[in-house]
Amino acid sequence: MDALRTPDECFAGLSGYPFQPRYATIDDLRLHYLDEGDPDGPVVLLLHGEPSWSYLYRTMIPPLVDAGCRVLAPDLIGFGRSDKPAAVADYSYQRHVDWMLDWLRQIDPDGVTLFCQDWGSLIGLRLVAAEPDRFARVFVGNGGLPTGDERVPAAFRLWRAFALYSPIFPVAGIMRVATRAPMSKATARAYAAPFPDKRYLAGARAFPALVPITPDDPASEPNREAWAVLRGFDKPFHTCFSDGDPITRGLDRGLRRRVPGAEGVEHTTIEGAGHFLQEDKGREIAAFMRRQMGC
Template structure:
């Protein structure tokens, strides 16, 4: 049985700039406890804006959580969109398997598939970054009838056939083997702005001790970097769909991310739906949601206004 833990509620009692109501959906059958009851693993998500509007699905990456989108969510909700921002399993307020080996690319795909199925999401606009893109782009490619538009900022869908920056290998080694894995400092290293003490505390909140960090440590090793990676075939198949994707596909990469630099041009050259759109380069580091949240949110709203 999958073993998981739940971050205590008191960890989230004093978050700055995150006033959103909690919502949960069960994504795993769970395990039996001594009482004979079944404890299901659950995913947390933010759900703001009109409930009858088309959803904007904001997907975070490594090692952040939905707090990353806190400054974008109100802007897109105010424009009349239903904004849904989940915490991936192992992150934020979602439950956290305690063994690194419990996480795989495929398990994250299955958890997110369960998520959109149970919420019955349709006409989705995907907004994604980092691992939010690795999962989200494949999710869209495997459920094309559910998605109407895609906005990618600092993300990609790798197959293991492309070269990988040396900086990524250093990051992968650090994540797996370093005894010190400071979440907020990792996020801060990927921003132009200086995170306040309260913001750093918010990024650390889901992870009060090392046993809560298995999911954050697992992600780097799950990125396909060789052609024989377990996720390669599924990702190649997803690209076959993206090569024919004629619905809006907008890139909003930042000007200061050495890991994903050039990915926007790569996708624009290959995805038909990117043609004729107002692609943008925003100011910021890897976590452009911290550095340019208003511009990022405006790009989403403008795309939907122009293509509605």
């Protein structure tokens, strides 16, 4: 497949993002990730959604590092500093799972605490189901693992149509709409940095259409199989949803009913946050995680 690589100069001087880039090779594609903190500390894996990238976690990483954690934050293929296959058809749900599972096995951490949101949840929960022994604890914020058997919110159908058919795809504007806090020009520029022109947007355009919304979607059965594993996952499983997301509202209740590890642990609602709650309330989320992890 043909792939694009965002020039490094696009990422120069980004506000609040002082982290050292690291790279792995997956299927001849370069995948970017952050690896911050004590290399021998408890591992925290942060998985972003779309159209964001690891920049989304810039306010969560320092307090987790200060707690003694090793923090991993990859950019999904098609996003951030990772390579970007140039055609929408180059992306599938299964391919995204396989890319991230390949990367995870290369890094090979154990005792992992996962925080996942948006597509980070659709991929991250598949990773947990594929290798449950690798994970010690899970936090899900504004996300889930759909099988196509559920009702799809109207807000998501509108978003799906926009991503597929709109002649423009303004990443900074999308991030502004999906957050509650005022966004500075510098922050908006950072979210748009991976996409210097429309050629780089295939991955972001593709993602909404890859969410299974019918029972016969290609991803439906693999997700049902993942749920068969998650229904036996009895390690701590926390929900950390915002109060201002029309797309994932209510999914936290289903997660708590279905995953045994959600029983008897603390859950929280992040007030005053939109879909991208990490952007709105990252420090509060990190504090909640630290309390549950005892660090």
